[in-house]
Amino acid sequence: MSEKALGRMRFDAFVKKIGLPTLIIAAFFIVVLIAAVILDMPMPTLIGDMLKRFGMNGLLVLAMVPSIQSGTGPNFALPVGIICGLFSIVCGIEFGFTGWNLILFAAGMSLVLAALVGLLYGKLLNAVKGAEMTIATYTGFSIVALMELGWLMIPFKSKKMGWMMGSGLRETIQLDGVEAEEIINNFLSFEVFGIKVPTGLLLVLFAFSVMIWLFFRTKTGIAISAGGINPNFAKASGINIDRNRIVANVISTVLGAFGIILYSQSFGYAQLYAAPLNMAFPAVAAVLIGGATAARAKVSNVIIGTLLFQGLLTTSMPVANQLFAGTDLSEIMRMVIQNGIILYALTQVKGGAEA
Secondary structure, eight states, X not given: OOHHHHHHHHHHHHHHHHOHHHHHHHHHHHHHHHHHHHTTOOHHHHHHHHHHHHHHHHHHHHTHHHHHHTTSOSXXXXXXXXXXXXXXXXXXXXXXXXXXXXXXXXXXXXXHHHHHHHHHHHHHHHHTTTOHHHHHHHHHHHHHHHHHHHHHHSOOOOTTTBOSSSSXXXXXXXXXXXXXXXXXXXXXXXXXXXXXXXXXXXXXXXXXXHHHHHHTXXXXXXXXXXXXXXXXXXXXXXXXXXXXXXXXXXXXXXXXXXXXXHHHHHHTEEEOTTTTTTTHHHHHHHHHHTTOOSSOOOHHHHHHHHHHHHHHXXXXXXXXXXXXXXXXXXXXXXXXXXXXXXXXXXXXXXXXHHX
């Protein structure tokens, strides 16, 4: 075999191992960083924002791992868990909690609520095997539409959340008024070379990442993965695939609920009504960018994908806006990157499952 052919084989093996989307986005990210340095943009601020966006979106991306590993595919019904988390936040504010008490109350309530809703959602997916991703998308959209009525009709009384006139909750609820804005971010936070490091935010993300990593090394976690890889073999081995799919989607829904609490306190606002509608798509894109497929995902895919995806968005938006003065291309670029990656990954579903 010639040296050229051998080199080609090695390159193809490298691309297959890392993943084409990951390599493309990583290369694009490096180019954008170089452009930011050339344009003399404030790099400490950009890196600090990148760390913040990485931490606040990480749990939502991590929620993809259990559902993908179980064989139900990326959790496009992530808004189901997000709604549970948002409902817990507004209930905490209604009951008068502030600061850490609000965060802890919201986490406890969302754990119970998301577990119950995730149980029902898992049963739904077992009833529609083969069409999980389609049903998941419609389920997510439906729960958001249903709760748009709920936010208007549930008789909340707190003046920190309601409209000045009439009934119902505001679209955006400020968390600084309840002493919860960036409360986790600022825990043990520090500044180095002008870069603010949100230590608490990153610690929470890495703690959950370690827990999920350890979970998939337990007997239940291995059984979930086995059922996702080869359902027929797993069933023949005595594994209860339907039960494991439910467990995986309960975990995914709970992570979605915790994720929006982490996201909201970092963002400084709890966004209701249509805000959660498309929040599953960036999370799906991020885990796929990290090297996951629609059939296999690992915690490392979450870390790499979230860092690349959020880092690229954080740096490319100001760079693009400076290069094309007077034109805001940030949303266009986000949609092109996000939906392009999802489209590519879904075309590889068969290959990913066989791998």
